[in-house]
Amino acid sequence: MLFKKVCPRCGRRYPKNFPSCLECGSTLIDIEKEAKKAELKKYLPVLGMILLCGVIIAAVLFVVIPLVQASLATGQEFGTLSKTTGQTPVITYQMNQPAGNGNLQVTVIKTRDGAKSANSKKFFFVTVTLQNLRSDSPSRVASADFTLLDGGGNPYPSLGLGDTVAQEIAPLTAETFDLTYEIPQDAYGLKIQFSFPASTSRSAQSVYFLLP
Numbered sequence: 001m002l003f004k005k006v007c008p009r010c011g012r013r014y015p016k017n018f019p020s021c022l023e024c025g026s027t028l029i030d031i032e033k034e035a036k037k038a039e040l041k042k043y044l045p046v047l048g049m050i051l052l053c054g055v056i057i058a059a060v061l062f063v064v065i066p067l068v069q070a071s072l073a074t075g076q077e078f079g080t081l082s083k084t085t086g087q088t089p090v091i092t093y094q095m096n097q098p099a100g101n102g103n104l105q106v107t108v109i110k111t112r113d114g115a116k117s118a119n120s121k122k123f124f125f126v127t128v129t130l131q132n133l134r135s136d137s138p139s140r141v142a143s144a145d146f147t148l149l150d151g152g153g154n155p156y157p158s159l160g161l162g163d164t165v166a167q168e169i170a171p172l173t174a175e176t177f178d179l180t181y182e183i184p185q186d187a188y189g190l191k192i193q194f195s196f197p198a199s200t201s202r203s204a205q206s207v208y209f210l211l212p
């Protein structure tokens with residue numbers, strides 16, 4: 001095609017190197033470029049739809065499905081769960097600073113080393129006071145609710161709460177128990193991650209207790 005440009009006002013055609021119309025002075029339009037633009041515009045909505053579908057699929061895969069799974073796992077309502085996801089950072093408590101959630105109050109009183117065990121490990125005891133603030137029903141707290149973490153982020157499960165793996169605290173009473181752990185003798189930066197049990201008002205909420 002010899003004439004690649006057209007005048008938008010009078011319709012005269014010109015070769016590619018003409019910048020403006022010789023008759024009326026209007027800036028010339030490149031016919032091929034315009035055609036390509038028009039072509040692109042035709043496909044733009046389709047491209048947009050494809051992109052949108054991609055975003056929706058990603059949202060379902062990475063947000064909705066995990067939420068539904070978590071909802072099924074904890075038995076929590078989907079609505080409340082989605083509201084609490086992306087929630088505030090975990091609150092950290094010091095020794096002798098009570099952590100409460102309305103139904104249950106947990107306080108770490110003291111820690112002490114136990115005997116050395118095999119493979120350069122030692123037993124480690126953490127004394128906690130559990131107070132049931134409800135007047136109508138007991139609170140059940142399990143040793144599995146307390147995980148010890150070291151400075152490297154390694155978790156150590158509690159081997160027991162008192163002399164068993166779970167305790168029931170009678171309404172409006174407080175009881176003190178030792179949590180038992182087995183940790184490396186050189187463990188440092190210790191803290192306890194406690195998850196409020198599902199029966200309490202802020203179920204699945206975790207807090208940290210910093211240990212000396």
Ligand SMILES: [Zn+2]
Binds near residue numbers: 011023024
């Ligand atoms: Zn013209």
